[in-house]
Amino acid sequence: MDRFRQIFLEECSENLAVLEADLLLMEQGKADEEVINRVFRAAHSIKGGAGTFGLSAMSQFTHLLETLLDELRSGKRRAAPALAALMLKATDVISQMRDDAQAGGPGQSEAAARVKAELAALLALEAQPAETAFEAIAGEGPWHLSFKPHEGILASGNEPLRLLRELKTLGFAVTATETGRLFEPDFDPQSCYLSWTLDGPAAVPEEEIREIFSWVEDECDIELQRQATEAKPQEQAAAEGQARQGQLEQSIRIDIRKIDQLINLVGELVITQSMLAALEGEGGEIQERLDRGLSLLKSNTKALQESVLGIRMLPISFAFNRFPRLVRDLAQQLGKEVELKLVGQQTELDKTVLERISDPLVHMVRNALDHGIESPAKRRQQGKAASGTLTLAARHEGGNVVIDIQDDGAGLDKGRIWEKACEKQLPLIQGRRREDFSDAQLFDLIFAPGFSTAATVSDLSGRGVGMDVVKRNILALGGSVEIQSQPGRGTLFRIRLPLTMAILDGQLVAVGEELFVIPLINIVESLKLEPDCLQKAGGGVVFYQLRQQTLPVLWLSELLGTKGEEGSMPLLCVVEAAGRKLGLVVDALLAQQQVVIKSLEQNFRRLPGISGATILGDGKVCLILDIPGLVARHVGRESDADAASAA
Amino acid sequence: MECLTFLLGKERFAVDILRVREIRVWSAPTRLPAVPDYVSGVINLRGMVVPILDLRLRFGIGAQQYDANTVTLILGNAEERLMGLVVDAVSDVLSLDELQGVAAKLNAHSSVLPFLNTLVRHQQQVVAILDVDALMDIGRVPCLEDEDAA
Numbered sequence: 001m002d003r004f005r006q007i008f009l010e011e012c013s014e015n016l017a018v019l020e021a022d023l024l025l026m027e028q029g030k031a032d033e034e035v036i037n038r039v040f041r042a043a044h045s046i047k048g049g050a051g052t053f054g055l056s057a058m059s060q061f062t063h064l065l066e067t068l069l070d071e072l073r074s075g076k077r078r079a080a081p082a083l084a085a086l087m088l089k090a091t092d093v094i095s096q097m098r099d100d101a102q103a104g105g106p107g108q109s110e111a112a113a114r115v116k117a118e119l120a121a122l123l124a125l126e127a128q129p130a131e132t133a134f135e136a137i138a139g140e141g142p143w144h145l146s147f148k149p150h151e152g153i154l155a156s157g158n159e160p161l162r163l164l165r166e167l168k169t170l171g172f173a174v175t176a177t178e179t180g181r182l183f184e185p186d187f188d189p190q191s192c193y194l195s196w197t198l199d200g201p202a203a204v205p206e207e208e209i210r211e212i213f214s215w216v217e218d219e220c221d222i223e224l225q226r227q228a229t230e231a232k233p234q235e236q237a238a239a240e241g242q243a244r245q246g247q248l249e250q251s252i253r254i255d256i257r258k259i260d261q262l263i264n265l266v267g268e269l270v271i272t273q274s275m276l277a278a279l280e281g282e283g284g285e286i287q288e289r290l291d292r293g294l295s296l297l298k299s300n301t302k303a304l305q306e307s308v309l310g311i312r313m314l315p316i317s318f319a320f321n322r323f324p325r326l327v328r329d330l331a332q333q334l335g336k337e338v339e340l341k342l343v344g345q346q347t348e349l350d351k352t353v354l355e356r357i358s359d360p361l362v363h364m365v366r367n368a369l370d371h372g373i374e375s376p377a378k379r380r381q382q383g384k385a386a387s388g389t390l391t392l393a394a395r396h397e398g399g400n401v402v403i404d405i406q407d408d409g410a411g412l413d414k415g416r417i418w419e420k421a422c423e424k425q426l427p428l429i430q431g432r433r434r435e436d437f438s439d440a441q442l443f444d445l446i447f448a449p450g451f452s453t454a455a456t457v458s459d460l461s462g463r464g465v466g467m468d469v470v471k472r473n474i475l476a477l478g479g480s481v482e483i484q485s486q487p488g489r490g491t492l493f494r495i496r497l498p499l500t501m502a503i504l505d506g507q508l509v510a511v512g513e514e515l516f517v518i519p520l521i522n523i524v525e526s527l528k529l530e531p532d533c534l535q536k537a538g539g540g541v542v543f544y545q546l547r548q549q550t551l552p553v554l555w556l557s558e559l560l561g562t563k564g565e566e567g568s569m570p571l572l573c574v575v576e577a578a579g580r581k582l583g584l585v586v587d588a589l590l591a592q593q594q595v596v597i598k599s600l601e602q603n604f605r606r607l608p609g610i611s612g613a614t615i616l617g618d619g620k621v622c623l624i625l626d627i628p629g630l631v632a633r634h635v636g637r638e639s640d641a642d643a644a645s646a647a
Numbered sequence: 648m649e650c651l652t653f654l655l656g657k658e659r660f661a662v663d664i665l666r667v668r669e670i671r672v673w674s675a676p677t678r679l680p681a682v683p684d685y686v687s688g689v690i691n692l693r694g695m696v697v698p699i700l701d702l703r704l705r706f707g708i709g710a711q712q713y714d715a716n717t718v719t720l721i722l723g724n725a726e727e728r729l730m731g732l733v734v735d736a737v738s739d740v741l742s743l744d745e746l747q748g749v750a751a752k753l754n755a756h757s758s759v760l761p762f763l764n765t766l767v768r769h770q771q772q773v774v775a776i777l778d779v780d781a782l783m784d785i786g787r788v789p790c791l792e793d794e795d796a797a
């Protein structure tokens with residue numbers, strides 16, 4: 001029973017999402033019959049499920065909503081924006097009740113009682129029958145057309161058959177043909193005695209049908225009318241529901257642990273495959289056959305791995321679909337006009353990544369609305385459209401997902417950022433002048449802990465989470481974020497994320513007998529280490545003079561507590577994270593390969609400088625370096641704050 | 648309760664046999680940064696990354712050259728976390744009701760004490776029964792950089 005209850009709660013969330021999205025459409029006056037039916041069905045299933053699982057408060061509450069929707073559906077009531085807004089509030093209440101049910105809470109609240117009273121009051125009012133737009137929509141049944149050509153139509157060169165063919169392309173079908181006076185004695189072969197009745201789909205606009213007859217208007221009689229749609233809405237709705245399901249991709253619910261297990265097994269397979277591949281060929285026929293088998297195994301394994309990882313992939317719309325509502329509410333609250341554009345909703349990424357990016361996205365959207373987009377009056381003053389535009393766009397780029405959050409608002413104020421940074425005495429700027437900062441570095445300051453550009457901390461953005469948390473979350477996912485901004489033109493936040501957290505492209509490096517994986521994404525370049533370029537500075541820290549830059553250097557062997565031999569002069573691998581570079585001294589660069597990431601924490605604990613482990617072809621465990629962590633730890637005092645948060 | 652007994656030097660220890668998932672021949676683990684010296688590293692156990700602790704070093708009994716008798720006990724806890732313990736050699740399986748408890752005053756400074764469940768006598772020898780959950784408590788394995796991170 002508990003399991004079914006859980007499934008109900010999950011489905012409830014989905015239905016709530018449908019309610020919200022469609023009610024928003026309704027509020028904007030974009031709802032048609034199908035939308036109303038969809039909303040009704042969603043409410044209906046929530047009510048039914050809640051009843052089944054003993055959530056009577058939820059069931060009763062939803063019943064009110066359902067009744068309202070039923071009146072809408074049957075045309076007794078108009079889909080006015082105010083009504084949609086009230087129903088959106090009701091959706092919030094149901095959502096709250098759902099969360100309470102999940103947490104085993106009471107499921108009753110003041111807000112619920114208030115909204116319930118509002119709904120009840122509205123229902124008690126005599127329903128205003130739908131008049132204008134809605135009636136037209138409600139009355140839009142299939143077309144019924146009667147087409148009676150005059151007898152002389154053929155004389156003018158107009159061929160009824162051609163007209164019928166054109167009607168057919170619109171989806172019309174002949175239901176009856178009347179032969180009229182065809183069989184009478186004064187039959188004239190050059191006259192037309194036939195007439196037709198046809199039925200056509202409701203979706204065809206009237207003008208299109210009229211258009212066909214525009215040349216023959218005075219040579220035929222046409223009666224065009226909609227068929228009545230008394231048509232049992234319930235059955236119709238059910239039929240539509242089925243039709244919709246037919247179009248949807250089929251899916252099943254699977255426990256995520258089963259998928260994780262599958263991914264693990266495939267990871268094993270990949271390792272086994274590379275173990276086998278390590279058997280060097282020594283020639284001979286058997287070896288040749290073995291090699292052929294191995295290369296087949298390799299391609300099959302790769303395909304299997306990709307499709308298994310694909311199971312965890314979800315379209316980003318799962319994260320995006322909460323924004324229409326959020327933006328609407330926020331814009332109302334702030335007295336701003338904002339148009340939200342969502343682009344690339346089908347872009348897929350790993351479920352874990354998706355879940356963890358949602359909150360940072362919400363925060364950045366809030367920020368864009370609160371600080372970015374100006375009030376309508378101010379926008380007009382500056383000669384911009386009163387309504388601002390916020391675009392959320394996702395796309396794949398290489399092995400990454402890129403998410404842009406772009407507004408056409410005021411842009412970041414560099415002067416203000418600098419003032420604020422000084423005021424807050426950020427450790428990052430101590431001992432440095434404004435001229436030392438490039439625009440990008442200046443913008444980056446807004447990610448510093450404790451920073452806020454707002455003159456007054458508003459109720460919206462000042463919720464105790466700053467942009468520093470946003471950045472930390474993105475970094476924790478192995479991603480990055482950059483800012484572009486122009487005064488008066490707007491701001492762009494560009495987030496780059498790995499597609500999945502299960503595999504990464506790595507560079508194997510050797511340090512003595514130990515091997516490490518460095519994520520390829522962090523590597524800037526690798527070069528031969530010139531001893532002359534090394535210099536020691538305060539407290540034994542070693543720097544490397546690479547062209548114009550001075551890089552701090554870390555002997556990887558130091559990580560394991562064995563200081564590298566000063567005599568051997570190996571390679572310098574320059575890595576970068578959060579815009580800062582670090583040189584890692586290694587003995588050799590080995591293969592580049594995709595590695596399956598294994599958690600160290602599962603059986604042990606997190607260790608500094610290590611983000612995880614992988615298993616190599618020979619079955620040995622190999623550690624994956626945590627470059628952002630190492631950089632934060634070793635690149636100068638400016639990163640102290642980050643180091644503390646990364647640990 | 649049945650216990651698996653093993654040797655560290657001349658001392659006999661035992662753990663609840665139900666907690667022993669596997670007994671493996673020692674194989675060289677991958678070393679880890681910033682861990683105490685008794686953490687030998689991690690090994691690949693059927694795709695899982697499992698830490699290996701040297702029990703001699705942890706108990707301060709003195710280092711031992713690993714040889715053909717050196718074994719790794721893989722222990723599991725309720726959450727199916729796994730950990731390997733390197734011991735000198737495995738000996739018998741004992742049934743606890745054959746064993747008689749020994750009332751003994753223990754040296755309060757023993758590094759074994761925090762992990763000791765009870766002491767029992769078997770034939771002429773004293774066997775220390777270890778608390779597997781205490782052994783596997785990762786919180787007791789400090790990370791060398793814990794301090795400066797805090």
